[in-house]
Amino acid sequence: MLNTLEPQPCETDALSPRLQRSTGSARVVMRRKADGTTALADLAQQGCAKAMLPRVHAPVPEVVFLNTAGGVTGGDSLSYRLDLEAGAQATGATQTAERTYRSSAGTGEMRVHLTLGSGARLDWLPQETILFDGSATRRCTEVEMAADATLLWCETLVFGRAAMGEALSRFAFRDDRQVRRDGKLVLWEPLTLDATHLAPRACLGGARAIATVAFLAPDAEAARDTVRRLAPEGVDWAVSAWDGKLVLRAFAPDAQPLKHALAQVLHVLREGASLPRVWQL
Secondary structure, three states, X not given: OHHHOOOOOOOOOOOOOOOOOOEEEEEEEEEEOOOOOEEEEEEEEEEOEXXXXXXXXOOOOEEEEEEOOOOEOOOOEEEEEEEEOOOOEEEEEEOOOXXXXXXXXXXXXXXXXXXXXXXXXXXEOOOOEEEOOXXXXXXXXXXXXXXXXXXXXXXXXXXXXXXXXXXXXXXXXXXXXXXXEOXXXXXXXXXXXXXXXXXOXXXXXXXOEEEEEEEEOOOHHHHHHHHHOOOOOOOEEEEEEEOOEEEEEEEEOOHHHHHHHHHHHHHHXXXXXXXXXOOOO
């Protein structure tokens, strides 16, 4: 029964055989200073995962994560963590699109953990994840936020490289997204995709790119009608808002028009603030 389902903590697959693979983790802690600005409080990184704080001409700092391995394949393990202490504000992004390559053995694992203290605001805006033919990937994103914190989250998936004429005939992707506000589960999105889901209209309907935008704030519902009116030609999307949440889901035949459409939505939900510099539009 649906009402018996419960989200489970992410577990790493056992890998057999054990091949040489990439492993990395990066953790950043941001703190609000006495003057009201936000600054780096702690940074730890190892392996192929790195984190940078580029110089920006904006009041809100940017935290950029990157995978020096260039992508994720079977057996790889990549972990990012971003913690915002009370009152801190930051924009989190990835330096480039994450690529999931063909897997010869095992499953590539990606984990993201985000925490927002009281009054904090995080705009988590990673660039798109591109799924390659033959890839096998599992990603888990867990968010813990205070009752009065604000989260803006945009996640995009691209199925193959359209410019190279790539069609996906075999892949496996599992994505588990969980948000807890004040300890209560308020958003849970388990997603499992393979090649059989690409064409049917009841699934992806031939879309080459899909995206989800989630905005969690005390007044999130107020933006619903404005966001709905932004829907452009060539991109299908729907918007819902309830209980301090706004969720947008979008489908497009190509990644570029979708990314441009998302930029308009983010401009509104970020109250006119510029997108992260790493976004190339």
